[in-house]
Amino acid sequence: MTWSVGAGLQGRGVIVTGAAGGMGRPVAEAFATTGARVMAVDLHQDAADEVVADLEGPGHVGVGIDLADLAAQEELIARAQRELGGVYALAHLAAVLRRRGSVDDVTEDDWDFQVDTNLKATFFLCRAAANAMRAGGQGGRIIAFTSQGWWTGGFGGSVVYCASKGGIVSMVRGLARTYGPDQITVNAVSPGQVNTSMLMTDLDPAVYQQMLEATPLGRVAEPHEMAGTVVFLASQHAGFISGATINVSGAMLMY
Template identity: 55%
Template structure:
């Protein structure tokens, strides 16, 4: 085994949801640099096309897809399998965050949207891709995204979002146990404050500064600083890691 972070990823078929977002884009670029073929999945065709155009090697596959309707997952997977011949890695970065002034301002619609995208869609896409991986008979890697909020519980109006991310951790552990016999590992990445449009949404500068002040390393992570952890979990180096939640929060969360 070659000791580089992308060991074993050359030629692998990778699906990245939220692929045109701040973190998702960097994950796509990192896999492409490691020699993987990447399906860039997000809502807007123009945006996924733009990410695919930036990527090295290839061929890559930009796909516009709304993951909330579970029926869309079948079409998405069939398209990837047809073009790439299979799926080796799934990375779920797609998420929605709705911040409200207080817990009393969270509506049923806020709750439903965040759970539909962050938890429900992730579970059923994990399930569908795992079925493909099992049938292929060569194992696979699934990497989900949670948040430091899974352990802190979030703050005020972000409680519903934190609840979805706690669900992602529990889901990841359960799937890891269920799929281990098929040589499919399932892990989660837990960012703290990553400098993305989502992180900055619904916050004024004073509130943002207050959160950054809680981070021992003293700054928000660049989205690219999350990509290396994802590549490691998908690489040959992480073959014996499953059910783990990897803390990448600059020390904001410690456990």
């Protein structure tokens, strides 16, 4: 056995969603260093292509699609099977947050947008990816992204986002049970506060200060600090980890 964080990923097909985002980009970069072939997926083709242009090694592909479009998801998985030679891992980071001042400001559209993107799209994408992994016959890895809000429930206007992320934890547990017999592991990564546009856009400086005080490490994470956990979960070293929610929060919460 090779002892390195990305062992077993050489030549494998890996899909990274939200790849042009704060954490998705370093996750795609980290996978590329393992020798995996990366399909970098985000809303816009040019942004996905930009990520691919910077990846180490050959065989990577950029795809611009809206993952909330379920028909486009099917085409994405078919393309990954053709162009990467199979799907071994899915690292699904794409998600949206609509910050609202109070729970009374939340609209039906806010609910639909966040739940459709964060939860509904995740279910159908994970299922399509798992079927491709089953077809490959070599097992697989699904890594979804939740948030500490799955545990806390958030507050006021962030309740909808947090509910969608709570759904991810439940779903990961059910999918881990479903796909275990095919040697497909399913896990969630739960970041604390991470320095990306999702966190920093419209963030009240007083709330930011409270976040620092609530985090024993005394800082927010940098986006690349999530990538090692994701690559490890996709590696051969993590073959018996399934149904887990990995807390990467700088001790903000402990579970």
